[in-house]
Amino acid sequence: MMKPVEIKIAWQGQSDCETCTIRSSALFAELNEEDFSKIHSPIDDLGYEANSPIYSQGESAQHVYTLRQGYVKLLHLNPDGTSRIVRLVRPGDLFGMESLLGDHYKHAATALTNAHVCKIPKNVISILGEESPRLHRQIVKKWGEALSQSEGWFSEINTGRIEVRLARFLLKLAKESGSFAVAPLFKREDMGLMMDVKFETISRALASMAEQGLISNITRLSVQIPNIDTLRNFSEKGI
Secondary structure (H helix, E strand, O other): OOOOOOOOOOOOOOOOHHHOOOHHHOOOOOOOHHHHOOOOOOOEEEEEOOOOEEEOOOOEOOEEEEEEEOOEEEEEEOOOOOEEEEEEEOOOOEEOHHHHOOOEOOOEEEEOOOEEEEEEEHHHHHHHHHHOHHHHHHHHHHHHHHHHHHHHHHHHOOOOOHHHHHHHHHHHHOEEEOOEEEEEOOOHHHHHHHHOOOHHHHHHHHHHHHHOOOOEOOOOOEEEEOOHHHHHHHHHHOO
8 A cells, every 4th residue: 555755645646747857867858748738647646655565566557657756676576485676766767667568567666765756557658659759769768778777787786795786786876965975775675685685794794894984874774985986996896
């Protein structure tokens, strides 16, 4: 069940895509006024608290989603009951794209942090995709980005010793703030699923990197990077 962030029940209604703050990086980046006039089904703005499900694996796939704020994990559940995070969705990313090809979602989507998403009916994508070459190009681009991220991202954080993998992970998400950078952290269990290690290993690796001066001010939700060039050098050379 969706858990709203700010109000008792999440507001649902036509989203103002034309003034969206992440429009330049989102699905509708290249659309013009004429394209928007073709959108007749509501595009919902929804808020989710951290750890809230967005959709389940095997659920009927009727929507595509764009992440506006926060982070979302795509989780694949195996027949033996084990699970694996197959993709980390970042702001501006598209997810749930399998709805455009099939009837059911192949993975479960869950908010890793408080998240703000746009829920787009797949018939909107189908109609605009047929009538707007601009949207078709953007869909192809976003699909390619998702495939590249899934393949490249997890190969980087699943090879090498754990400290090096964590360094690559933090560099991917880091945002510079003055003389240092800040990167988000998630539940250690989730990070362990991403890197295929136990959560205790994640905690030990973070502590080891702090002792080496590579990171500082570790909290439950974030970590500071005193010198991003030093961390990048460490990630490349492992020393």
